[in-house]
Amino acid sequence: MPPPPYMDLAFAAAEAAAARGEVPVGAVLVDPVAGRVLAAAGNRTEELCDPSAHAELLAIREACAARGQPRLPGCDLYVTLEPCALCAAAISFARLRRVYYGAYDPKGGAVDHGPRFFTQPTCHHAPEVYSGIGETRAGALLRDFFRDRR
Numbered sequence: 001m002p003p004p005p006y007m008d009l010a011f012a013a014a015e016a017a018a019a020r021g022e023v024p025v026g027a028v029l030v031d032p033v034a035g036r037v038l039a040a041a042g043n044r045t046e047e048l049c050d051p052s053a054h055a056e057l058l059a060i061r062e063a064c065a066a067r068g069q070p071r072l073p074g075c076d077l078y079v080t081l082e083p084c085a086l087c088a089a090a091i092s093f094a095r096l097r098r099v100y101y102g103a104y105d106p107k108g109g110a111v112d113h114g115p116r117f118f119t120q121p122t123c124h125h126a127p128e129v130y131s132g133i134g135e136t137r138a139g140a141l142l143r144d145f146f147r148d149r150r
């Protein structure tokens, strides 16, 4: 398993999201062959008044637009929190190669919890999943954010 420096970029995007009053989740899309970051994004649901403006979705959209392609085969996503059902579906549709995620999300996650999207027979492309990457840091970021809001 590569020690992913890209996860640090995802954390930076999550911290920037928190500073904007968004739930602190950050995502980075990488082309591992070129060693290039295609997109980095944090949640923007409040700012865009869009319940689907999750970090993963925004990163996938940005990278697809930059490439002029509707799918990103061979590309990897780094995200600070376990993706939800919506994002898991987008990851599958985008044909991503790997997903590295930080904190587990037993309440809203859809990879290792809930619908376990990638294991369903209706899921036609499943990425390799590496979970718990920087889990402590990712969990602390979310805890601090919600504590400060109460």
Ligand SMILES: [Zn+2]
Pocket (backbone or CB within 6 Å): 054, 055, 056, 083, 084, 085, 086, 087, 088
């Ligand atoms: Zn999501």
